[in-house]
Amino acid sequence: MDLSSLISILLGGMAAGMVLFIVSVGLSVTMGLMGFVNLAHGAFAMLGGYAVVFAMNHWGLPFPAALALGFVAVAAVSLVLERLLYAPLYRATELDQVLLTIGLTFAITAAVTLGVGPETQTVVLPEWLSGQTDLGFLQYRTYSLVVIVAGCALMLALWLGFERTRIGARIRAAVDNRRMAQSMGVDVARLFSLTFALGSGLAAVGGGLGAEILGLDPQYPLRYLAYFLIVVAVGGLGRISGVFFAAILIGILDFVLKINFPKGGTLFIYALALVLLLARPQGLFGRRSA
Amino acid sequence: MSAAAELARRHRWRWWEALPWLAALGYFFAFPNYLAFGTQVLVTILFALSLDLVLGYAGIVTLGHAAFFGAGAYTVGMMALHLGWNEPLSGLAAAALVAGATGLASGLVLLRTQGLALLMLTLCTMALLEQAANMGAAWTGGFDGMPGLSFGRILGLFGFDVLYYRSQYLYALALLFACFLIVRTLVYSSFGQSLTGIRENLLRMHAVGAPVRTRQVIAYTVSAALAGVAGALFAQANGYVNLAVLGLDRSAGVMIVLILGGYGRLYGAFVGAIAYMALEHVLATAYPTAWQLGVGLTLVAVALFARNGLIGIVDALRRLAGRAAGSPR
Numbered sequence: 001m002d003l004s005s006l007i008s009i010l011l012g013g014m015a016a017g018m019v020l021f022i023v024s025v026g027l028s029v030t031m032g033l034m035g036f037v038n039l040a041h042g043a044f045a046m047l048g049g050y051a052v053v054f055a056m057n058h059w060g061l062p063f064p065a066a067l068a069l070g071f072v073a074v075a076a077v078s079l080v081l082e083r084l085l086y087a088p089l090y091r092a093t094e095l096d097q098v099l100l101t102i103g104l105t106f107a108i109t110a111a112v113t114l115g116v117g118p119e120t121q122t123v124v125l126p127e128w129l130s131g132q133t134d135l136g137f138l139q140y141r142t143y144s145l146v147v148i149v150a151g152c153a154l155m156l157a158l159w160l161g162f163e164r165t166r167i168g169a170r171i172r173a174a175v176d177n178r179r180m181a182q183s184m185g186v187d188v189a190r191l192f193s194l195t196f197a198l199g200s201g202l203a204a205v206g207g208g209l210g211a212e213i214l215g216l217d218p219q220y221p222l223r224y225l226a227y228f229l230i231v232v233a234v235g236g237l238g239r240i241s242g243v244f245f246a247a248i249l250i251g252i253l254d255f256v257l258k259i260n261f262p263k264g265g266t267l268f269i270y271a272l273a274l275v276l277l278l279a280r281p282q283g284l285f286g287r288r289s290a
Numbered sequence: 291m292s293a294a295a296e297l298a299r300r301h302r303w304r305w306w307e308a309l310p311w312l313a314a315l316g317y318f319f320a321f322p323n324y325l326a327f328g329t330q331v332l333v334t335i336l337f338a339l340s341l342d343l344v345l346g347y348a349g350i351v352t353l354g355h356a357a358f359f360g361a362g363a364y365t366v367g368m369m370a371l372h373l374g375w376n377e378p379l380s381g382l383a384a385a386a387l388v389a390g391a392t393g394l395a396s397g398l399v400l401l402r403t404q405g406l407a408l409l410m411l412t413l414c415t416m417a418l419l420e421q422a423a424n425m426g427a428a429w430t431g432g433f434d435g436m437p438g439l440s441f442g443r444i445l446g447l448f449g450f451d452v453l454y455y456r457s458q459y460l461y462a463l464a465l466l467f468a469c470f471l472i473v474r475t476l477v478y479s480s481f482g483q484s485l486t487g488i489r490e491n492l493l494r495m496h497a498v499g500a501p502v503r504t505r506q507v508i509a510y511t512v513s514a515a516l517a518g519v520a521g522a523l524f525a526q527a528n529g530y531v532n533l534a535v536l537g538l539d540r541s542a543g544v545m546i547v548l549i550l551g552g553y554g555r556l557y558g559a560f561v562g563a564i565a566y567m568a569l570e571h572v573l574a575t576a577y578p579t580a581w582q583l584g585v586g587l588t589l590v591a592v593a594l595f596a597r598n599g600l601i602g603i604v605d606a607l608r609r610l611a612g613r614a615a616g617s618p619r
Contacts, residue, residue: 089594267422274415
């Protein structure tokens with residue numbers, strides 16, 4: 001294998017990894033913050049994907065504007081759901097949370113099937129995103145490169161927000177020790193609503209950006225739920241950089257394995273996640289929780 | 291009545307416990323044309339009952355219970371197809387062994403974790419098996435599964451009834467009863483009592499020196515073996531096995547059945563399976579998508595308002611009625 005094909009494989013994996021990162025990062029933070037098992041996160045990503053596709057195909061919005069619209073719409077919807085459905089179950093058992101969010105996933109899947117139909121949605125990329133870009137040493141799909149750049153930019157923005165702002169400090173404090181943060185006067189419930197909406201919005205952006213790579217149909221949440229959860233679990237709860245690296249790792253691995261073992265590539269991902277989680281239940285990049 | 295006397299009496303059979311079995315026999319004579327459906331209900335009850343042991347009694351939240359159902363189904367399927375071994379009862383025993391061994395092996399490592407990691411690991415185990423079944427097409431039939439399996443006579447005496455499902459129904463009913471006896475005995479034993487203790491207060495059970503992990507692993511293994519029997523029954527009654535026996539859909543489905551009926555109580559699996567399957571039978575064929583929407587919304591409502599399922603609602607009503615009757619004096 002020569003260098004340029006190696007790089008092109010790495011880039012392909014990176015692009016998938018970035019989508020995984022953008023979708024999963026919100027899940028990681030909300031799970032770390034409240035310990036809430038939100039299995040409906042993939043459904044939010046799917047809703048975002050549909051919103052983006054719909055805005056582009058029916059209203060003719062440009063791609064970035066459609067993404068922004070998806071972000072806002074899903075963030076708003078998730079905020080309502082959070083207040084109505086999630087909030088009463090913060091102190092409930094894990095089982096109740098699993099039930100609620102699986103139920104929500106089923107309901108959203110069915111609602112989308114009823115409203116839009118069961119078929120796969122096609123994403124028509126704008127002119128400037130389709131085609132190839134010359135990197136000097138190889139030609140590569142423009143869209144994948146854009147996704148990678150967008151993912152890295154988002155990572156940087158989130159990292160800055162997390163490490164350099166007061167709200168970020170509050171979130172970090174609450175993830176590390178919720179009760180202590182609460183006694184110091186941090187309103188964890190409000191913080192949670194905020195991060196929940198932000199995380200769901202990001203999932204929507206991920207769903208929109210990734211629709212072209214992962215495909216988009218009503219079964220999306222169930223198909224990719226395991227992937228999102230693996231990324232979160234491997235990355236460690238509430239660790240943005242952990243999720244970033246875990247997502248890239250899994251994206252590249254998945255890409256490479258699917259090329260070499262088209263029939264059973266995902267088998268190795270599951271096996272790897274199994275071994276990793278057994279060796280380090282707190283995740284590859286997570287700290288042992290207090 | 292003192293608490294000790296109550297505890298000592300609670301394993302005794304009550305008169306109404308005969309009713310479900312009488313009803314099942316009555317169904318056999320009343321609806322001879324719907325015995326295929328009846329068999330499906332019995333298999334689902336058994337599967338939900340096995341989940342109740344881990345989820346309801348031991349308090350282990352798992353998303354991967356279908357792994358054992360699938361292990362059982364694939365075991366009898368592959369034995370019949372590749373080894374020509376199609377005697378049903380010994381096939382069930384093999385399925386229970388394979389599923390139980392899978393449960394033991396995965397339980398030994400998985401149950402060291404808890405919370406999100408455990409949830410993920412159960413999901414990963416199931417996904418792993420699903421992928422393995424998909425990959426090993428030479429043995430498992432891959433994506434298409436194994437259609438058109440045929441099974442021999444039960445104990446060499448009763449052949450499977452292709453048209454009316456009579457023998458399948460009675461066979462499933464007898465097995466369900468046997469498995470139910472096992473679960474009932476386990477649950478009311480001191481072992482079952484300590485499982486409940488682990489569910490209710492893990493820390494305290496550790497503190498009093500109970501062998502928490504050993505008990506969890508045993509419960510997980512027994513439950514896996516029972517789920518394997520359910521899966522094997524499914525394969526034998528239907529004559530096919532495919533990847534759907536191993537999916538997240540099935541795991542979530544059986545969880546819904548159990549939760550709907552009420553978990554941590556022996557008869558929840560019965561009520562849940564009958565209610566769910568009857569509704570599904572009527573609605574799902576006509577309006578499959580609306581049915582899924584309804585299931586989702588019901589789950590949301592159950593999680594928020596009715597955590598003890600249908601039986602819990604009946605219990606609450608009975609308490610309410612009792613209070614109303616007892617209050618005016």
